[in-house]
Amino acid sequence: MGRVKNATLPYILSFITLGLIICLFYQLYLAITSQFWSAYPFTELVVSFVSISVVLKFMPILFVKTDLFVPFYNIAMYPPKRSNISKMEWANEMMRRKKYGKLPFSSKYPNGWYSVCRSSDLAKGQVKPVNILDKNLAVFRGEDGVAYVVDAYCPHLGANMSVLGKVIRNCLQCPFHGWTFRGEDGVCVDIPYSTSTNTTYPKQARVNSHIVMERNGVVFMWFHSEEAEPDWVIDPIEDYEGYYEAGQITHTINCHISEIPENGADFAHFFMLHEDNMLAGGDMQITKSKLGKLMTHKWTPKNWTVGYGEEKHMIKFDLHLETYFGQSSIRVPGFNEMKAEVRQMGPAYVSLKIDLGLLFQGYFIQTIQPEEQFLQRVTHRIIAKPHNQLLLTKLYLQSERFQFERDVSMWNHKVYQTNPVLIKDDGPIRKYRNWYQQFYSTVAKKDDSAEINQNPKYSQKSAEVVQSTTSDKEVTENSIIVNGHADKSGWKKPNDLDW
Incomplete structure (x- = not known):
């Protein structure tokens, strides 16, 4: 799987570097205070303050947590001064007002490899929930050390298997009724209370299983709107x-x-x-x-x-x-x-x-x-x-x-x-x-075409996205189809919709 090792040498070198910085400032402090103390009695205090400030500036960088999450509402969101509007509320308002433009793409998402998590964050027997491409997925690592990605919702009664689901061998067990699905192909292999054999389980007793590749410390899943096989890979x-x-x-x-x-x-x-x-x-x-x-x-x-x-x-x-x-x-x-x-x-x-x-x-x-x-x-x-x-x-x-x-x-x-x-x-x-257009399918799926140019509206009181709706006639008139390249005569311009 090729996991990156955690080395201790970089920490040792960092402490040595900090030690050299401290020694340098101490020597500078001795030199300056000996020369200027008589003329400028506050020199020692000034030099000491500057030295301590520099060291304190570098020390946090060494120990700062570098596995950070920065949500969009923390960046370039400036509520009006002297107002009681929070940054989150202002961000929701700005998102509500934002214009998204009309997209020249034939499907909602481009085809390709998408990261779902770091390899080091997925231990054997562990299950993680992932939200991607409008889907809720369950990512787990089987006892064979292989990572699997399946749709999170159990086809039985809809339990989310990424929450409290259990890895059994190379399968994922639903926490609701114990139905167990094979990671490789999503087929149900066990219903613990069933008197039937697994060969007589309903054909619909399966979840979608996605193609997975681990490379460069990342677990990737393949997405294609027409469910085609991968025709390229990420270079190691x-x-x-x-x-x-x-x-x-x-x-x-x-x-x-x-x-x-x-x-x-x-x-x-x-x-x-x-x-x-x-x-x-x-x-x-x-x-x-x-x-x-x-x-x-x-x-x-x-x-x-x-x-x-x-x-x-x-x-x-x-x-x-x-x-x-x-x-x-x-x-x-x-x-x-x-x-x-x-x-x-x-x-x-x-x-x-x-x-x-x-x-x-x-x-x-x-x-x-x-x-x-x-x-x-x-x-x-x-x-x-x-x-x-x-x-x-x-x-x-x-x-x-x-x-x-x-x-x-x-x-x-x-x-x-x-x-x-x-x-x-x-x-x-x-x-x-023009190069990027190659990652979009020539023909949009039915469930994609209705959403390609829909702009999400943000509720002022919450970060929940509420999708606008259009009639079937509006969808037909406003969908843009591009066959992998730009039409030099100009793309069809959709009529403006009242979002």
């Missing part, structure tokens, strides 16, 4: 077991799934959102202040290419980063020059390979779980070589988090533009969208 990371798990951060985002990886083709957004100091945080109100200008970044995408043949599901490019003090030409050590090899595989998986020698060698792995059509759960994991001390590795993870949250600030509030007005300097956005 070379020597994956030689890395250790340094942490992960998960965000929920209120947008369409295609908008998130499209960011890599949007070259023009880098200087607006990501030029400012990454350590200034993800709040755009702060990053645009003087604090955000203490350190600046220059991002340069290069060699952006679309895969062909066996690699048609891939996009590759290199992302170069240069970091400077303020607006000067002096580079920042550790962040001065960085190159990431970016690989997108399918609609919901992106990896960034970074090699900075002794400072950092590892990967950022981004996976997207579409819980609903306009609600995405995005996870960033970081794995690193054991000789990379944990302090700097966690610093990189926090930096990635802050940069990503600036994008979330845009996604939470934007509308999907089917025909955007672009200039040549925007980057290969149209090329990306």
